[in-house]
Each structure stands twice: as C-alpha cells, then as structure tokens.
Amino acid sequence: MVGNSVLHQKLTALFASNLNLDVPSVETDLIGTGLLDSLALVELLAQLEETFGVSISTDDLELDNFRSIASIAEFVVQHEAVNAAA
Amino acid sequence: MKILGISGLEGSVPFKQSHWPGLDEREYRISQGHDSAAALIIDGEVIAAAEEERFNRRKHSAEFPIGAINYCLAEAGITIDQIDELAHGFDYAPYQKLFSLDPISAQLYREVFSKEALLALVERDLPRFSAERVHRVNHHLAHAASACFTSGWDECLTVVIDGMGEVHSVSVYHAHDGKLDKVHQLSAQDSIGILYSLVTLHLGFDFNADEYKIMGLAPYGDAERFRSFFDEAVQLRPDGTIHIPMLRLNQTRDERENYLRTRQHLTEHLIKERRPEEEVTDLHRDVAASLQACLDRTMEHICGHFGRKLGLRKLAMAGGVALNCTANGKLLRSGLFDDIYVQPAAGDDGTAVGAALYRASLNGEIANRRSPVPFYGPAHSMAEIDVALEQFADRVAVTRFASLEETCTEAARLIAAGRVIAWYRGRMEFGPRALGHRSILADPGHPEMRDRINAMVKMREAFRPFAPAVTLEEVDRWFDLAPQTALPYMIMIVNVREAHRAQLPAITHVDGSARVQTVSAADNSEFHTLLRAVGKTTGREMVLNTSFNVKGQPIVNTPQEALDTFLSTGIEYLFLENVLVQRRNR
Numbered sequence: 001m002v003g004n005s006v007l008h009q010k011l012t013a014l015f016a017s018n019l020n021l022d023v024p025s026v027e028t029d030l031i032g033t034g035l036l037d038s039l040a041l042v043e044l045l046a047q048l049e050e051t052f053g054v055s056i057s058t059d060d061l062e063l064d065n066f067r068s069i070a071s072i073a074e075f076v077v078q079h080e081a082v083n084a085a086a
Numbered sequence: 087m088k089i090l091g092i093s094g095l096e097g098s099v100p101f102k103q104s105h106w107p108g109l110d111e112r113e114y115r116i117s118q119g120h121d122s123a124a125a126l127i128i129d130g131e132v133i134a135a136a137e138e139e140r141f142n143r144r145k146h147s148a149e150f151p152i153g154a155i156n157y158c159l160a161e162a163g164i165t166i167d168q169i170d171e172l173a174h175g176f177d178y179a180p181y182q183k184l185f186s187l188d189p190i191s192a193q194l195y196r197e198v199f200s201k202e203a204l205l206a207l208v209e210r211d212l213p214r215f216s217a218e219r220v221h222r223v224n225h226h227l228a229h230a231a232s233a234c235f236t237s238g239w240d241e242c243l244t245v246v247i248d249g250m251g252e253v254h255s256v257s258v259y260h261a262h263d264g265k266l267d268k269v270h271q272l273s274a275q276d277s278i279g280i281l282y283s284l285v286t287l288h289l290g291f292d293f294n295a296d297e298y299k300i301m302g303l304a305p306y307g308d309a310e311r312f313r314s315f316f317d318e319a320v321q322l323r324p325d326g327t328i329h330i331p332m333l334r335l336n337q338t339r340d341e342r343e344n345y346l347r348t349r350q351h352l353t354e355h356l357i358k359e360r361r362p363e364e365e366v367t368d369l370h371r372d373v374a375a376s377l378q379a380c381l382d383r384t385m386e387h388i389c390g391h392f393g394r395k396l397g398l399r400k401l402a403m404a405g406g407v408a409l410n411c412t413a414n415g416k417l418l419r420s421g422l423f424d425d426i427y428v429q430p431a432a433g434d435d436g437t438a439v440g441a442a443l444y445r446a447s448l449n450g451e452i453a454n455r456r457s458p459v460p461f462y463g464p465a466h467s468m469a470e471i472d473v474a475l476e477q478f479a480d481r482v483a484v485t486r487f488a489s490l491e492e493t494c495t496e497a498a499r500l501i502a503a504g505r506v507i508a509w510y511r512g513r514m515e516f517g518p519r520a521l522g523h524r525s526i527l528a529d530p531g532h533p534e535m536r537d538r539i540n541a542m543v544k545m546r547e548a549f550r551p552f553a554p555a556v557t558l559e560e561v562d563r564w565f566d567l568a569p570q571t572a573l574p575y576m577i578m579i580v581n582v583r584e585a586h587r588a589q590l591p592a593i594t595h596v597d598g599s600a601r602v603q604t605v606s607a608a609d610n611s612e613f614h615t616l617l618r619a620v621g622k623t624t625g626r627e628m629v630l631n632t633s634f635n636v637k638g639q640p641i642v643n644t645p646q647e648a649l650d651t652f653l654s655t656g657i658e659y660l661f662l663e664n665v666l667v668q669r670r671n672r
Binding site: 037059063 | 273
C-alpha cells in the first residue's frame with residue numbers, strides 16, 4: 001500500500017498521540033499482539049470518526065479491518081470513497 | 087406498563103477472582119456491576135426501589151437482586167407474572183465484537199456481560215419469567231433517564247459521569263420532549279472517575295467504595311501542592327472533552343485489568359502507595375486536596391462547555407462521580423447553571439430506576455415530576471415492630487407515645503440534652519443516604535459530638551464530619567444560601583455562614599462547608615415535625631444526621647436489624663416509630 005504512505009504516517013501518529021501506542025510497523029498485528037484492547041478500539045473508532053469522518057457502528061464492525069495500520073488505512077480510503085460518491 | 091428495573095452484574099467479582107487469584111481484596115473492586123438494586127415502575131411512576139444489600143446484608147452486593155425484586159412486587163401487591171418487562175441497566179450487546187479481541191475478555195463477555203448470562207440468572211431466580219420480556223438498556227442511558235425523567239424539567243442538559251459504563255466514562259445528552267439526544271461521549275480511557283478511584287486506592291482506601299472519604303479528606307490538604315501533576319494528568323481540551331494519558335499506559339491484559347502501569351506511574355510521579363494500616367499524613371491530605379480540585383475543574387469544564395454550546399442553563403446529573411458532593415456544590419456556585427439536579431441514587435443502584443424509566447419513556451409514560459425524597463424502600467408496620475420488640479424483650483425497655491408530636495417532643499428533649507438517638511420510621515431510603523427514616527441523630531452544637539458518635543457507633547475516620555439536616559424554613563439562617571433553597575437529598579456541599587461555624591462543630595468541615603439536607607413539611611413531613619420540635623429545645627431546627635448502620639454494614643432495614651444494631655453499639659436511645667427503646671438495666 002505504497003500510495004497510502006501519508007495515511008500510514010498519519011495513523012501511526014494518531015496511535016502514538018491519542019492511544020499512547022507505539023506501533024512498530026504498519027503491518028503489525030494490533031489484535032494478535034494485544035496492543036489493541038476493547039477500550040483502545042472504542043477510542044480508535046472515535047478518533048477515526050473525528051479525524052476522517054468515517055462513522056463506524058460497534059455492532060457491525062469487522063475486526064479484520066482493524067488488524068493493522070495498513071488495513072485501517074485501506075478501510076478509511078474505502079469509506080472516504082463511499083462518502084465522496086454519496 | 088409494569089416494569090422492573092435492575093442493576094448489578096453478579097458474576098463480575100467471581101470472574102475476576104477466578105482469573106486473577108491472590109489479589110488484594112480491595113483490587114477485586116476494580117470490576118463492573120456493583121450495587122445491585124431493583125425498582126418497580128408502574129405507568130411511568132416509581133412505586134418501589136431498594137438495594138439488594140439491604141436484604142442480603144452484604145454491603146455493595148452485586149448479586150442478582152431477588153430480595154429487592156420480591157420486596158418491590160410485595161409493595162405493589164403483584165406477582166412476577168404481572169410484570170411486563172424486566173430492564174437491566176447494562177447492555178453490552180453492541181460491544182460484543184470489541185470483547186472478542188482477547189480470550190479472557192471474550193469469556194468475560196460470555197459469562198458475565200452477555201444477555202445469555204443475564205437470562206441464566208433470571209431463569210435461576212425467576213423461573214416463570216419469559217426471556218422475551220427481558221430487555222437491556224445502555225448503562226449511561228439508564229443513568230441519564232434516572233436523572234432527566236425525575237428532574238421535573240421539560241428540557242435540560244443531562245450529564246452522566248462515572249468510572250465507566252460498557253465502554254464510556256462520560257455521556258452528555260440534550261434531554262427534551264421526553265427524549266434523550268446523545269451529544270457526546272468520552273471513552274473509558276479518559277475516565278476521571280477511574281482516575282479518582284485509582285488515587286483513592288493508592289491512598290490506602292477502597293476502589294469503587296471509599297471515594298467519598300477522599301472527598302472528606304481533601305479540605306485538610308493543600309490543593310496547590312500537586313496541582314501541576316494533576317494538570318498534566320487530566321488535560322482539559324477546548325472542545326469540552328478531557329484526555330488522561332496515564333490511563334493509556336497499560337498495554338497488557340494484566341496491566342489493563344488492574345491499571346498496574348498507571349499505579350506505578352502514581353508511585354513514581356506522585357507519592358508512594360499508602361497501605362490501609364499506615365497513618366494518614368499531610369502528604370495524603372495534599373494529594374486528596376489536589377485530586378478533588380482537579381475533579382472540580384473537570385466537572386466545570388465538561389458541564390460548562392456543553393451547557394454553553396447547547397444554550398442550556400439547567401443541568402441534571404447521575405453516575406457515581408455525581409455523588410461527589412463537593413464538586414456538585416462547586417458547580418452549583420459556579421454560575422454556569424441556574425439550577426442543578428443530581429438524582430439522589432446517582433450510583434449504579436439508580437440505574438435500576440433509570441433502566442425501567444427509559445423503557446417506560448419509549449411508551450410515552452413518563453410524567454417527569456421532580457423526585458420526592460426517595461423513600462421507596464420497605465416500611466414495617468407496628469405489628470412487625472412489636473414482634474421484634476418481643477424478641478428483644480429481655481434486653482430492652484419500651485415507652486410508647488400516643489402521637490408523632492409527643493414522640494418528637496421527647497426525642498427533641500433528648501437531643502438537646504446531648505444524647506445520641508437512632509430514628510427509625512416509615513419507608514427506607516433508596517440511595518446511599520439516610521434522609522430521616524433510618525438515621526442516627528444528635529445535636530450538631532456539641533463540640534465533642536463527632537468523636538462521641540464515632541466512638542459509639544460509626545468507628546469511622548476522624549477526619550470526616552457529619553452532615554446536618556435543617557428545616558427549609560431555617561436553611562438560609564445557618565447556611566450561605568438564599569431563603570427556601572431546597573437541597574433535600576444531601577448531595578451538595580454548601581458553606582456554613584461564617585458567624586455560625588464555631589457553634590456547629592460536629593457538622594462544619596475544616597473549610598467551613600457542610601453537606602446539607604433541607605427538610606420540608608411537604609416532602610419529608612415527619613422528619614420536619616421532629617426538626618421543628620428540636621428548634622424549640624435547642625434554638626436550631628437542625629440535627630446532625632448520619633446513617634443508621636455500623637461501619638462495613640448496610641443501613642438497617644428491618645426493626646430486628648434496628649434493635650440489633652442499637653444493642654451492639656453505644657447509641658443511647660432508639661425510636662421505632664412512636665416507641666422509645668432503651669437498654670434494660672441489668
């Protein structure tokens with residue numbers, strides 16, 4: 001996801017500043033490593049909504065979209081595209 | 087509709103005990119769902135409500151509130167088959183996926199938080215009750231409903247602040263037209279309630295239980311000493327939110343469960359942990375003062391911001407943090423709002439009322455009148471009192487009075503003589519405060535009264551003052567309030583007028599404040615009659631009012647418990663309705 005590098009940086013910074021999580025790489029498995037717990041994920045969703053305008057309901061979220069910074073970036077891009085088309 | 091509301095999560099502490107064995111007893115309170123209670127709402131009106139601890143006699147009990155449910159049904163004279171809905175003040179369903187991130191959380195969800203876990207308890211204790219009548223209400227929505235739907239206001243700002251609900255620590259609503267519009271929520275990662283509780287634990291007291299003691303300790307300390315620490319710890323943001331980075335230090339499941347890194351941070355950057363048996367020093371007093379000042383600022387910041395943003399000048403609050411009478415009093419005096427209503431059972435017990443009221447609101451059943459003084463618990467008839475007196479006949483002597491007035495005249499005479507009396511009548515209070523039906527009373531003017539009551543019954547920390555109950559007619563005479571200011575729930579701290587502080591030593595805090603309860607003929611008539619009588623004997627229509635219980639036990643419920651507590655303590659006289667009880671001379 002080379003094209004998403006700016007977004008990757010933005011998300012990495014968001015993790016560091018708002019979630020106090022230093023994520024080693026954009027491919028790091030946030031769930032498998034236990035970096036992301038339920039409360040951190042709630043906070044992440046709120047931050048994504050505030051920063052990127054993507055609204056995600058907790059009861060229909062797909063955890064795989066949040067497995068790494070790379071997958072979150074992909075998810076944000078898709079949502080922005082859907083929002084732009086609407 | 088007949089709706090039973092309930093609170094509490096029975097499996098919560100046992101789950102923690104099985105997965106984290108060997109913790110300090112106090113650490114098991116870092117968990118969800120304490121203070122089980124039940125409430126019965128019929129056609130939008132609260133008919134009965136009580137905490138389960140008053141029945142099973144285990145303080146802060148989280149067990150499924152079958153004792154309280156049975157009481158509510160008996161009070162209304164109905165059976166469980168006539169209940170249309172059971173509403174629980176937690177709804178984790180929208181967050182199920184969040185709790186599947188790690189195996190222990192998934193198991194916690196399954197065994198404690200899920201609807202299936204609730205249904206198993208219903209099946210166990212209410213086997214005839216069908217699953218489709220069981221509903222769940224988001225925790226903060228239940229708190230919010232308990233406040234705005236009993237505020238008597240058509241429109242207000244409603245703020246819920248507690249440790250955490252399912253995943254949030256603060257929820258702000260715009261209440262109008264019988265609805266609650268969500269305005270903003272803060273994550274539990276920024277929970278001022280959890281921070282306050284962690285510092286409470288760090289100072290050697292109990293998490294999720296003893297926060298009021300820290301509030302009581304605060305006026306003895308210097309709030310500036312650790313101001314910079316707390317300013318950095320709790321960042322107030324221009325958008326009305328707050329950010330608490332130190333709650334994000336915990337990165338493993340163990341650390342998150344018990345806030346290990348946050349507590350280590352407190353040790354390294356604030357003060358070292360105080361063990362419960364260690365002496366309370368200036369250091370601890372200054373931390374308490376700085377923490378309380380931080381909470382005061384935070385409440386003003388959040389409530390003030392959203393009040394201004396929505397143009398609302400009336401504020402209704404609930405949630406455990408809203409039990410902090412000091413912060414409430416500061417908010418009241420801040421001028422940010424014209425009026426503030428704190429629902430008197432602001433802790434989790436109140437979500438039993440709120441969950442049921444919320445469900446009733448969906449049917450348009452809410453009348454929305456200001457909550458009376460919450461005498462929603464059981465009353466015991468003279469026949470029951472006589473049975474109890476018979477059981478204790480060899481140990482007590484009784485004097486019967488013909489009327490309330492005669493009883494009050496005798497009680498007022500004893501109070502003026504410096505005696506400590508227990509006062510038991512009518513329906514038990516719902517919520518943490520004894521408001522004149524299950525109370526210990528004395529004259530607040532006796533200099534040694536605080537120490538005497540502590541020694542004879544309460545055994546509590548010497549630094550905590552007792553609270554005054556005063557007639558509405560005299561509130562402005564003694565306290566820095568406008569005439570007829572009604573504060574009937576003992577949930578706001580106000581200032582004692584400077585000229586009177588010295589003559590009210592038992593209820594005046596070191597900073598000149600007091601946690602006042604006003605008593606009117608309209609909403610608390612028998613207690614008002616007593617205060618009027620006390621006015622004739624002491625010159626003040628005021629008593630020291632503290633709850634009728636001994637340390638570590640719930641407030642008494644039955645006449646037997648009243649007699650038992652009376653006899654096991656140094657309380658000198660007990661009034662059971664119009665009967666004066668004294669120890670027999672042996």
